Amino acid sequence: DAGVIQSPRHEVTEMGQEVTLRCKPISGHDYLFWYRQTMMRGLELLIYFNNNVPIDDSGMPEDRFSAKMPNASFSTLKIQPSEPRDSAVYFCASSFLHLPTSSYNEQFFGPGTRLTVL
């Protein structure tokens, strides 16, 4: 398996522009997570999906951020309009719940998208 795939790997844009980050989870995984990592705030969960349905978006910083998962193999995170404080590395991760009741299941991370907003 190729693992979690993210694109683009690097994005440089100007303030006010729309940015779209893309993620392809591992085939068969039913959870998908979007994280943001910065030096100041560490790794923050933005939103996660289960079976393509958004479950918790309380980490989304504001209305400029939106995420979709139209099918089991694709998700997008969109920032519109972008601001310099959005500069960070954005990670997508996926996992598979093995049991009907919860136990821990490993999250597999993609390589990240490094976003710079000028």
Add this chain to the structure above:
Amino acid sequence: QKEVEQDPGPLSVPEGAIVSLNCTYSNSAFQYFMWYRQYSRKGPELLMYTYSSGNKEDGRFTAQVDKSSKYISLFIRDSQPSDSATYLCAMTSYNAGNMLTFGGGTRLMVKP
């Protein structure tokens, strides 16, 4: 105060040293404890996973959980330059829907 606290480092040690990395947390509902390793410009990868209190050993790595103190540790024996990375603790509770709460990460540098 953050839910999970971790000293950011950097921690610099000579090759062969024993390394101790630690996290403290405030949520007593946490039952599953993980250590992720993140190399520069890469995504985090699961290193070790422990359920509830106790120790777990895997090669040169030992994870310890003390739920009474809300304190977890990762020990690395005979540290190698290839261990140089950022180590993130993470934890979650029963029925948390696979959501993880991460510490800020400790940057480790092992010098040859």
